[in-house]
């Protein structure tokens with residue numbers, strides 16, 4: 273059980289998010305400890321820093337793996353704050369067991385990824401990368417063979433989420449016809465409302481397209497990994513229902529493990545996919561200094577970039593500002609937004625200050641919520657307002673109560689004990705924090 277700090281005091285920062293983050297945190301009274309990018313490869317060193325510093329928050333990007341050992345290293349850790357979208361580097365079940373929340377920034381880098389994808393799409397369609405390579409060898413390769421306009425071509429967007437939607441909108445501006453494949457009802461509704469054509473299957477999305485762009489999340493909507501969702505069979509159907517001289521392009525700026533690179537390679541060698549732009553790989557190095565074995569290095573029709581979809585001068589400070597805002601809401605009010613446990617939901621109260629906030633991460637075992645309400649009542653405190661969200665997929669709930677007086681240490685202990693007794697779950701309360709909102 274974690275008794276957390278009143279307001280947060282210390283943060284550990286890994287993987288070099290934008291430096292403006294440090295100042296935003298200092299303004300909130302949180303002292304940042306920023307480790308150099310290379311420290312990420314030295315897990316022992318990071319654990320040692322967490323043990324010694326007992327940080328309240330861990331800020332990171334998409335590489336450093338968060339597991340039980342990391343969560344146990346700081347008993348004060350309240351949340352992992354992801355300065356990115358992808359959460360697949362975090363063991364979310366372990367975080368739920370430890371009562372540590374995980375929040376990300378689902379919006380700030382979407383535009384950067386979408387613009388890169390459009391740039392690559394034009395570059396591939398017009399064979400700009402080949403022309404540039406030839407130019408370096410003093411070759412004048414002026415011809416129109418295999419060079420295409422995007423206008424009038426069909427683009428299939430696989431995964432019509434934040435980024436997929438932006439790519440579709442930009443591509444529409446170039447006169448492309450948009451198809452999409454997404455299993456989420458809301459994504460389908462949005463796509464249809466925007467006038468785009470939904471595909472019933474992935475095979476249809478490949479068959480009917482001149483260009484396929486992949487924008488799936490790491491997991492599907494039931495929390496199952498999307499690993500190997502795209503297969504050679506799909507690649508080999510690209511543009512089968514399109515005219516013979518279709519450009520047949522494939523782009524992936526989502527996740528590297530959505531297919532096996534060997535399967536894409538085979539489809540390229542057999543001519544089913546004519547050219548590809550790949551930003552993400554199943555095995556990515558932890559830093560610039562590590563060696564990288566590019567699986568496509570020998571293929572002249574594959575353009576690779578080192579996972580730089582979101583790496584722009586604009587996106588990185590935007591992410592720092594957004595995640596600092598998320599931190600502030602959590603730190604000052606106990607309000608949680610952008611938690612990967614309950615995407616697109618805000619869990620918090622809007623009571624008028626001053627009041628005391630009591631925030632609890634607890635198991636969703638029957639009786640735990642009642643134990644919490646009873647303990648507040650028995651303590652003689654008045655519950656002005658509360659907000660509660662069950663997260664059944666991870667067996668936890670997050671609860672924020674605005675109360676008119678703080679519970680004493682003994683009363684908080686009683687709350688924890690009461691929850692254990694009523695629910696029969698030894699770990700009924702995972703994390704508890706009480707602080708004044710002024």
Ligand SMILES: NC(=O)c1ccc[n+]([C@@H]2O[C@H](COP(=O)([O-])OP(=O)(O)OC[C@H]3O[C@@H](n4cnc5c(N)ncnc54)[C@H](O)[C@@H]3O)[C@@H](O)[C@H]2O)c1
Nearest residue numbers: 358431432433434435454455456488489492525526581582
């Ligand atoms: N290259 C980069 O630098 C970079 C930067 C940011 C994000 N990303 C990656 O881009 C991807 C998209 O990000 P986003 O913010 O748009 O995510 P998102 O969650 O907004 O959208 C993902 C969409 O995929 C759909 N989906 C998931 N699994 C599916 C399946 N099996 N079949 C059909 N549809 C499915 C979801 O319903 C959702 O609409 C993610 O993988 C993210 O990690 C890469």
